[in-house]
Amino acid sequence: xxxxxxxLCFGIFLLMSSCYSIRFQVDNGQWEPADTEREDAYAGYNxxxxxxxxxxxxxxGDHYFNISDCPSGALHTVEYRSSFGGILLxxxxxxxxxxxxxxxxxxxxxxx
Amino acid sequence: MATTTIxxxxxxxxxxxxxxxxxKFFLTTKLEKNSSGLNxxxxxNDAAAEIQKLIKQAADSHQRFRAIGSKWSMSNIAHAEDRMxxxxxxxxxxxxxxxxxxxxxTYEHSNLFxxxxxxxxxxxxxxxxxxxxxxxxxxxxxxxxxxxxISTGVHGSTIDVGSVQDYVxxxxxxxxxxxxxxxxxxxxxxxxxxxxxxxxFQARIIRDDDTFNAALVGLGSMGFIxxxxxxxxxxYLLHRFVKKIDKARALELADTLDFSGFDPQIPGADFxxxxxxxYKVFTNPYSxxxxxxxxxxxxxxxxxxxKADFGNPIPFxxxxxxxxxxxxxIKIAEKLPKSIPKLINLLKSSILPKEEKTTVGKLSExxxxxxxQGRAFACSFGVDHTHSSKALELLAKLTRDNPVPxxxxxxxxxxxxxxxxxxxxxxTCMVEIDGIQWSDKEKIISLQEYSKKMIEVLKDNNIPxxxxxxxxAAWDFPGLVEHMFGEDVKxxxxxxxxxxxxxxxxxxxxxxLDTTKLSEPLPNTEDLIV
Numbered sequence: 001x002x003x004x005x006x007x008l009c010f011g012i013f014l015l016m017s018s019c020y021s022i023r024f025q026v027d028n029g030q031w032e033p034a035d036t037e038r039e040d041a042y043a044g045y046n047x048x049x050x051x052x053x054x055x056x057x058x059x060x061g062d063h064y065f066n067i068s069d070c071p072s073g074a075l076h077t078v079e080y081r082s083s084f085g086g087i088l089l090x091x092x093x094x095x096x097x098x099x100x101x102x103x104x105x106x107x108x109x110x111x112x
Numbered sequence: 113m114a115t116t117t118i119x120x121x122x123x124x125x126x127x128x129x130x131x132x133x134x135x136k137f138f139l140t141t142k143l144e145k146n147s148s149g150l151n152x153x154x155x156x157n158d159a160a161a162e163i164q165k166l167i168k169q170a171a172d173s174h175q176r177f178r179a180i181g182s183k184w185s186m187s188n189i190a191h192a193e194d195r196m197x198x199x200x201x202x203x204x205x206x207x208x209x210x211x212x213x214x215x216x217x218t219y220e221h222s223n224l225f226x227x228x229x230x231x232x233x234x235x236x237x238x239x240x241x242x243x244x245x246x247x248x249x250x251x252x253x254x255x256x257x258x259x260x261x262i263s264t265g266v267h268g269s270t271i272d273v274g275s276v277q278d279y280v281x282x283x284x285x286x287x288x289x290x291x292x293x294x295x296x297x298x299x300x301x302x303x304x305x306x307x308x309x310x311x312x313f314q315a316r317i318i319r320d321d322d323t324f325n326a327a328l329v330g331l332g333s334m335g336f337i338x339x340x341x342x343x344x345x346x347x348y349l350l351h352r353f354v355k356k357i358d359k360a361r362a363l364e365l366a367d368t369l370d371f372s373g374f375d376p377q378i379p380g381a382d383f384x385x386x387x388x389x390x391y392k393v394f395t396n397p398y399s400x401x402x403x404x405x406x407x408x409x410x411x412x413x414x415x416x417x418x419k420a421d422f423g424n425p426i427p428f429x430x431x432x433x434x435x436x437x438x439x440x441x442i443k444i445a446e447k448l449p450k451s452i453p454k455l456i457n458l459l460k461s462s463i464l465p466k467e468e469k470t471t472v473g474k475l476s477e478x479x480x481x482x483x484x485q486g487r488a489f490a491c492s493f494g495v496d497h498t499h500s501s502k503a504l505e506l507l508a509k510l511t512r513d514n515p516v517p518x519x520x521x522x523x524x525x526x527x528x529x530x531x532x533x534x535x536x537x538x539x540t541c542m543v544e545i546d547g548i549q550w551s552d553k554e555k556i557i558s559l560q561e562y563s564k565k566m567i568e569v570l571k572d573n574n575i576p577x578x579x580x581x582x583x584x585a586a587w588d589f590p591g592l593v594e595h596m597f598g599e600d601v602k603x604x605x606x607x608x609x610x611x612x613x614x615x616x617x618x619x620x621x622x623x624x625l626d627t628t629k630l631s632e633p634l635p636n637t638e639d640l641i642v
Contacts, residue, residue: 027426027480030235033182033200035138037125043485044127044182044255110143110203111235 019084025077030111032076042105045077050102056095063100070106077105114155114162116141124196127183128488129549130584133191133623136175139166140198152204153312156228156339159202160286160294160314163336168289170195171619178622179336181257182232185264185582186490189331192622197336200257202230205239208341212309219281219304219343226282226341229259237476245344246475249273253482259337264582265329265533267542268479269390269407269523271369275535277328278528282341284315285327285334288616292316295335295611299324304341313339326607328530331581331630333620334608347414350389350478352425352471353378356403362393363501366522369539376408380470383410393522394464397508397545398453398515405464409478418472425473426480439486439548445517446554452515463519489518491563492544492580496537497524499575503543506569511545514557514565518547531604532597534578542580560586567592587627605634 023041034046054063067075079102086099119138125131141162144155170177178192179199190196208224223245227236233247234254240246249270256266258276267275282298282305296315298304303319310317318324327334353376365374369391375384390409419425441459445452456463471478495503500522508520523542528535534542552558557565564586570577578596579585586592594601612620617633625631 028238028476030232030238033232035124035140035180035183035198037129037132039129039486041485108203108232108235109201110146110205111232111238 019082021079021081023077023079025105026075026107029074029076030108032070032072032106032108042103045105048104048106050100050104052100053089054098054100056098065100065102067104072107072109072112074107074112075104076107077103079103114141114143114159116162116166124191125183126186126188126190127485128186129486130186130489131188131191133188134193135191135196136193137195138198139195140201141166142201143204152206156204156206157314159204159228160338163197163286163338164289164293166195166197167286167336167616167619171289171615175619176621177336177619178332179229179259180332181230181260182255184256184260186488186584187582187587187624188627189264189581189622189624190260191624199230199259200232202228202338203232203235204228205231205236207243208305208309212306214303214306217304218302223344224281224304224341225344226284226339227258228339229257229337231258232256233258233261234476234481237474240344241347241474241476244347246347247276248279248343248345250276250475250479252479254476254479255482258340258342262328262340263330263332263337265528265530265535265580266582267523267525267535269392269409269525269542271387271389271391271524271539272526273389274526274528275533277530277533278526279343280328280340281343282339283324283327283337284313284339284341285336285611286338287335287612287620293335293616294338297324297327298341322531322603323607323611325529326531326604327611329528329532329581330608331532331625333622333625333630334611335616335620347474349412349414349418349472350475351378351381351383351410351412352407352473352478353381353409354405354407354465355467357406359402359404362404362406363504365391366393366500366504366524366541367498369497369524378408378470381410383408386410391524395504395508395520395522396456396460396464397511397520398456399460405467407465412472414474422470422472425471425477442517442548442550445515446550446556449515449556452517452556453512456517456519460519487549488546489549489559490544490546490580490583491566491585492542492583493566493570494534494537494540494542494578494580495570495575497539497541500541500543502573503541503570503575503577506573506575507543507545507566510562510565510569514562516545516547516556516559516562517550518545520545531600531607532581534580534596536578536597536600537576540578544580544583559584564589571595587624593628593630601630602634605630605632609634 032046081101123132124135175194176192180190206226251266262277300319371387389411392407394405525535621631
């Protein structure tokens with residue numbers, strides 16, 4: 001019973017830690033602003049979201065997504081989010097389907 | 113053509129959620145595309161025409177029109193109930209060349225730049241740095257627009273420089289829909305730009321010190337600020353160090369600003385007897401500690417390789433207190449106000465600056481991106497620096513008697529020439545409390561009542577004061593603005609009535625102006641002696 005509880009705790013810990021986000025940003029660029037009611041770290045930022053499932057073929061290697069909604073042609077922030085659901089999907093499809101959730105903020109046009 | 117999108121809205125809020133406030137229309141103007149082939153002057157004038165069209169639409173609808181930038185103010189100064197105009201995408205930039213200078217100008221042309229209203233401090237700094245220049249000062253962070261900064265008096269703690277508006281040398285205002293309503297304003301005593309250059313902006317020129325000084329801190333109500341000419345300076349470095357010093361010594365330095373006999377004892381540097389560029393004292397009102405954390409920043413000569421000597425001033429990895437944890441603390445505080453001192457003491461390592469190694473960087477690197485973007489309040493009072501310790505003592509005692517979740521800081525700024533600048537003392541000490549918002553419905557004193565008591569305690573103790581226009585206050589306190597600014601209120605109103613027609617005075621009014629009675633016309637202009 002004690003072993004089961006430990007395993008359960010470990011499993012919950014894995015579940016929790018498998019859900020995280022990592023954010024990269026340039027330190028010297030002006031973010032594209034937006035008037036929103038956000039209260040998080042993106043308050044005042046114009047945030048774009050890419051949320052999709054990529055199907056991988058046997059012969060397919062890397063994936064590239066073209067970002068075409070940045071008028072400045074430059075990115076300020078990219079955030080990659082990993083979730084338990086995404087990992088599970090990848091596992092049960094033997095790596096053929098991959099959940100991709102990315103947030104990004106463009107550099108403000110004419111600010112460079 | 114510049115294009116404006118108009119959204120129907122029911123409400124609008126500040127960045128730190130100090131509202132919400134009712135709103136009908138939210139307007140966003142974007143410049144003509146770069147692919148249009150228009151040069152920057154043509155794009156600028158095209159945007160001016162668009163703004164004049166929007167002003168006319170507002171006037172024809174008997175509605176108010178107000179420009180906003182990054183909405184960092186916590187008071188409702190940026191709010192208008194009818195039409196709010198988001199100008200952050202209007203960000204053209206013009207260096208000034210030698211042949212464009214006024215013949216009597218004393219400015220160095222390479223230090224002058226014209227920025228369109230929506231340029232944010234961070235992008236301005238980037239633009240200047242690529243030309244070997246820097247702003248003279250900024251606020252504690254970098255997200256505000258240049259027009260927003262000067263309209264509300266954004267400041268740092270640069271003792272001998274002043275606030276952002278104090279390095280502005282010219283203003284391009286749009287005060288109505290007529291061609292003659294595009295105005296270029298500068299001081300007669302310190303002209304900057306040649307008339308033929310100003311003609312590029314199709315602007316009527318007014319050179320007058322009183323008019324310029326009144327429009328400088330215009331509270332968003334002197335028309336639409338379309339462009340701002342600023343004086344920059346050569347790049348410099350800032351040497352930042354935080355250390356705890358004896359409370360009595362920190363307060364003595366605040367009251368005297370005399371650093372001649374003071375040695376900050378910063379490792380690896382000798383600033384003995386040197387007056388710092390920036391001096392800031394932090395205090396936790398709920399702590400009895402006999403030392404205060406103090407931020408000393410000294411200005412040093414710029415050199416390229418400073419990062420090799422001091423490391424990168426911008427952290428590679430940033431960590432923040434979990435926002436929900438802060439909100440949880442506030443929920444506890446709302447139910448149990450007596451727990452506030454303990455909660456603040458628990459959080460102090462996250463909210464007070466740590467004693468740490470020297471940081472050296474450019475202005476834009478030392479005053480970098482803001483960390484906390486959630487719900488916040490701030491009350492900020494300006495007093496003559498000789499009253500710093502007394503004002504802090506009174507306000508801290510008031511706060512201990514009526515606990516609110518915040519900590520105090522003191523910053524120091526040189527007197528401004530702007531008519532309604534809150535930095536109106538020879539050296540103004542801004543005594544400010546910053547913290548997290550709480551619910552007025554709970555057991556803590558309401559923010560309105562707390563800020564009213566702050567005014568009362570300073571008045572009762574005969575300490576002359578001002579209040580930061582962009583911060584929380586009991587702005588409806590009877591006679592508040594007259595108490596703070598005296599006859600200068602009439603001077604400011606007089607200029608506003610000269611620049612704006614009567615219908616335009618209403619278009620460029622706002623609830624904040626109504627509350628402070630600044631939108632009320634002068635009784636009889638002819639009888640005024642100002």
